[in-house]
Amino acid sequence: MPNFYTDTPQFKHYLQHPLMKRIVELRERNYADAEKYDYAPMDFEDAMDSYDKVLEVVGEICGEIIEPNSEEVDHTGPTLSNGRVTYAPQTQDNIDALNKAELMGMGLPRRFGGLNFPMVPYMMSADIVSRADASFQNIWMLQDCGETIYEFADESQREKYLPRIVKGQTMSMDLTEPDAGSDLQAVMLKATYNEAEKQWYLNGVKRFITNGDADIHLVLARSEEGTKDARGLSMFIYDKNSGGVTVRRIENKMGIKGAPTCELVFKNAKAELVGTRRMGLIKYVMSLMNGARLGIMAQSVGISEAATREAYNYAIERRQFGKAIIEFPAVYEMLSNMRAKTDASRSMLYETCRFVDMYKTLEDISRERKLTPEEKDELKYYSRLADAFTPLGKGMTSEYANQNAYDSIQVHGGSGFMKDYKCERLYRDARITNIYEGTTQLQVVAAIRHVTTGTYLQRIREYEAMPVSPELESLKRTLSKMAQMYEKLVEIVTSPKDEEYLDFHARRLVECAGHIIMGHLLLQDANADPEMFRRSAEVYIHYGQTEVIKNYNFVTKSRIEDMAYYKPDLNENA
C-alpha cells in the first residue's frame, strides 16, 4: 500500500528542523488548548507526534485514493450544466475521503474546528496531495482562503464561515477579470451598497476562476464609484447559498484539468464586505496571494517529486543496448539533476514556510496581547524574510517543476510522448505553475528589491556562518565564490542607476540569489543527514554554480547599450 508521506523520508527531516520548537510553541500558545480540546497537543513532542501521524493519514489517502483516481480525473474533468459545475466523480471521491478524515481547515484555530497546524506540516500535506494529483491540490488548497477570512474578517464572519470550511465546503478566490489579469488594479466588477437594505450587491464578470462554483467565494470588486486604481477595490465574501452567481463556461485547459476554471457572471449577488473598504487589493489580496504562492510552491514540489519518480522508475525498468537506461551517463545525469532540483525546491519550500509560520503566528498573537520588544524584532525579521523568499521560491520551484516534467518525458523517450504514461500529464500540469499566482516574470518584480536592498545577501551571510562538517567545506567554499560573483553582479547592474537596465537583468540576479540560497539549504540538509542529502547537495551546487557563471558572463560580457538590440522598435511597421 503506497504511502506518499512515509515513502519520502525528507518530510520527517524538515519536520525536525530546530526552529520547529519555537514555531509550535507560539502556534500552540504554550499548549493552552490541551485543556479545552481533546485533540490538542500537550507539549512539543506530542504536537510533533500528531503532525507525523496526521501526515501519515494524508500520505495514505494520497497513495491509495487520490493518485489512483488521478488519471480518470484528468480524462473526465468537471462538467457544466445550468450554470453549475459538477466535479469528476473521482474528484468528489477525493473530497469525500479528505472530509471524512477531517483534513479541511488544517491551519485554522481549534475554536472554529480547525487542526491549528503550522504552515510546515500543512504545506507538507499540500506537497503530498500535489504529487498525487496536482489538479486536486488546487481545489483542496483553496481552503487557504479561510486563512484570509480568519485574518481580516470580523468575528461574526469568522464564526459564520470558518466552521463551514472545516466541514469541507469549498472555496474560491475571484480576482481575475477579462481585462484584469496580472494587473489587478484594473478590476471592474462592481460592488454597490444599498443603504435601505444595508446590503452589498455585486455585478459583473470574473474569468479564469479556479473552482469558481465553490460554496464560499472571496471576491475583489470595485466599491468606490469613479475610481480606476487599487484604492477603489474592496474584498467581499459571496455565499453560494444566497445566489446570484452563475458559471458561464468552464475553460478547456492544457493541464490541471480536474480543477474547474470558470467564467462567472455576478447578477445582483448579495455579498459581505471583508474588513475595511478600499483595502481589498492593497492589503487583503496581497496577503491572500502570498499564501497562494506558497501553495503553488508546494504544488510545484509535488509535481517535481512525481516527475522525478516516474522518470527514475522508468529508467530502471527500460532496457536498451543490453542494459537499463539508467546506467547511461546521459540518463543518470538527467535523473540526478531532477532529484537535486526536487530536493532543493522542497528545502526552499519549508524554509519559506518556517519564515511565514514565525511572522504570521507572532502577528496573530499581537492581536491578543502586546508583543515583547524581542518578539517585535522577531516578527520584523521573519516577515521580511518571508516577503523575500515567497516570490523567489515560487519562481524557482515552479520553473524546476517545468524542467523536471520536461526531463521526465525525455527519460521516457518516445513512450513519454504517448498518452499512456503519467509523465505527459505531469508536463501539462506543471505548465501552469510558473504562470498563475503571478508569472515568474512577476515574481522577479517582487523579488528584485530584496536583491537591491540586500535581504538575500544578508541571509546568505547567515548561512555562511552556519558550521558544516569538514567533508562539506569545499561545497561551502563554492557557495562563497558564487556569492562573490552575485555581489559583483548586483554592483554592476545597480551602479548605472538605470531602472530599465536593472529590469533587464533582474531575473538573472534573482536566479543567482536562488541558486546560492537553495545551495546553502541543501548544504545544511546534507550536514544534518549526509546519507539523504549529500548527493543532491553536490549535484545542485555544481548545477547552480554553472548557472551563476552563465549569468555572470551574460552581464559582464555585454554593455548597457546592447539592450537596444532587444528592445522592440514600436515605430516600425510590423
Add this chain to the structure above:
Amino acid sequence: MTFNIIVLAKQVPDTRNVGKDAMKADGTVNRAALPAIFNPEDLNALEQALEIKDQYPGSKITVLTMGPGRAADILREGLFRGADDGVLLTDRAFAGADTLATSYALSMAIRKIGNFDIIISGRQAIDGDTAQVGPQVAEKLGIPQITYAEEILNIGNGKVRVKRRLENGVEIVESPLPAVVTVNGSARACRPRNAKLLQKYKHAKTITERQNENIDYIDIYSSRPYLNLTEWSVVDVDADVKQCGLSGSPTKVKKIENVVFQAKESKRLTDNDYDIEELVKELIENHMIG
C-alpha cells in the same frame, strides 16, 4: 433509534506483501517478518458499522479483538476511524486457539459486553482464510447469521436487511436482530483514519501497556477516561479454561507442505480470441482461477 454494534476484528500478518522471509523453514508463517495489520475484511465490516452510526447518530460501536498485547493497535485503529470503544481479549490461556476456541472466547466476551443489536465481522482473516469464526460465534450465541454481506441495506424495527454477494449474483435477505453479519471484501472500503480522532485517541492504552511501557503522560488516564482501553482475561469473561486456547482446539495440523511455484516452461500466446479462450479454460481446469 440507536444501535449497539460490536465489530469483531483481528490483527493479522500482512500476507499481501510477502517477502522472502515470510515463511519459516518449518512452513509456518514468520509473523515477525510481516507487518501486523487490521484484517482487511474486518475493515470492510467496520465501515458497515460506521455507516449505521452515520445514519443513526448515538449508536455505539465497540471493537472486540482477541490476541496478544500488541493487538491493542487494532482497537486504536478502530477508534481513529470512528468506533466508540474497544475491548482486547488477551490471556496466555487463549494462545494457540483454533476457530472453535476463538469463537467460544469471543462469544463469552460478547456476553459480557451484553446489550448488542448486531455483530459485524469480516468474512475471513487473511492469515487463516477459514471464514469460520463469524458463523461459529453466531452459533455459540444462538442467533442468526448472514454471511458474504456486501452492504447492510437497512436496519431497524428489530430487523436487518442485507445484500449478499454470492458466486453467481446477489441476494437480499432479512434477519431478525440480534444477528451476526460477516462482510465480504467487495463491500465499501473503510474510511480513512480521522485526523481529530487520531489526535484524540493516540494515547489510548490498555492497562498492560500502561504498566509495561514508559508512558509520558500519566495523569491523562484519570482525567480522560476514554483513553483507557478495556482488557479482559479468561477470568474476566467467565470462560471455561478447557474450552480456550490449545486445550479447547480440536483442530490438529497434520502436515504442512511448502509449495514453491517455479516457472518450468513458457507458452507463447497471441492476442486472438481463440488463444485467450483456451488459456482461460486451461486456468480454470488447473483451478488457477474460478
